[in-house]
Amino acid sequence: MESDVELLGVVDVTDPQELPAGGFSSWLQSTRSAQAGDVGADVPCAGCNACCKASYFIHIRPDETEALALIPEALLFAAPSLPKGNVLMGFDEHGHCPMLIDDACSIYEHRPITCRRFDCRVFPAAGIAASEDHTALITQRARRWKFGYPSEGDRDQHTAVRAAAKFLTKHAECFPNGVPNNSTQLAILAIKVHEVFLEYQDKSGKPERLPPDLEVAQAIIDASERFEARVKSS
Numbered sequence: 001m002e003s004d005v006e007l008l009g010v011v012d013v014t015d016p017q018e019l020p021a022g023g024f025s026s027w028l029q030s031t032r033s034a035q036a037g038d039v040g041a042d043v044p045c046a047g048c049n050a051c052c053k054a055s056y057f058i059h060i061r062p063d064e065t066e067a068l069a070l071i072p073e074a075l076l077f078a079a080p081s082l083p084k085g086n087v088l089m090g091f092d093e094h095g096h097c098p099m100l101i102d103d104a105c106s107i108y109e110h111r112p113i114t115c116r117r118f119d120c121r122v123f124p125a126a127g128i129a130a131s132e133d134h135t136a137l138i139t140q141r142a143r144r145w146k147f148g149y150p151s152e153g154d155r156d157q158h159t160a161v162r163a164a165a166k167f168l169t170k171h172a173e174c175f176p177n178g179v180p181n182n183s184t185q186l187a188i189l190a191i192k193v194h195e196v197f198l199e200y201q202d203k204s205g206k207p208e209r210l211p212p213d214l215e216v217a218q219a220i221i222d223a224s225e226r227f228e229a230r231v232k233s234s
């Protein structure tokens with residue numbers, strides 16, 4: 001059956017108090033590099049620590065010995081569905097990371113890779129809200145980012161990332177292993193597989209009609225596997 005889904009109904013997730021997020025294509029390239037390796041994201045946080053107050057579970061890998069040495073064991077628990085040794089750190093009754101002390105990260109130099117890679121620009125990039133709570137600091141902060149489009153290619157790539165996020169959200173049933181149910185992981189997956197939707201744009205960058213849903217889903221699975229294979233071989 002042919003999909004009736006058209007590529008892209010762009011969600012306006014920006015705010016009048018805009019923050020410059022940089023050119024989209026260069027941001028996308030550096031974000032993909034950060035996700036592919038252990039380099040941190042270069043985010044102009046300017047003192048913002050909304051992501052440390054966002055009720056996020058922080059994943060810490062077994063080889064992150066410096067972070068693990070500084071975080072009390074009582075704050076950690078085994079990460080579901082991940083190999084032994086992977087742990088999660090929870091948050092307090094206010095949704096704050098327990099390592100956030102006097103409004104600053106108390107282990108900043110040795111903070112987990114999850115924190116180093118986090119970039120709340122992934123939400124406006126994917127056209128999804130940072131959290132269901134529209135009053136949450138992280139949601140408000142993410143809404144303020146405004147990307148630049150120095151070329152048509154920047155716009156095409158942004159369209160493709162948002163189309164990927166929209167497809168993943170609306171067609172979870174097409175994926176045997178499901179899709180992430182967490183907004184950060186969903187946005188990052190859209191960034192990893194957006195190339196699929198670049199192929200569904202015509203020469204002028206306008207969206208074309210999509211192939212059947214299962215065909216699109218398989219192309220997304222293949223693109224995700226290609227990305228992860230690159231990570232392993234790098």
Ligand code: SF4
Pocket residue numbers: 051052058097098099100101104105106107108111112115
């Ligand atoms: S470990 Fe530090 S950077 Fe990471 S969420 Fe906690 S306070 Fe924020």
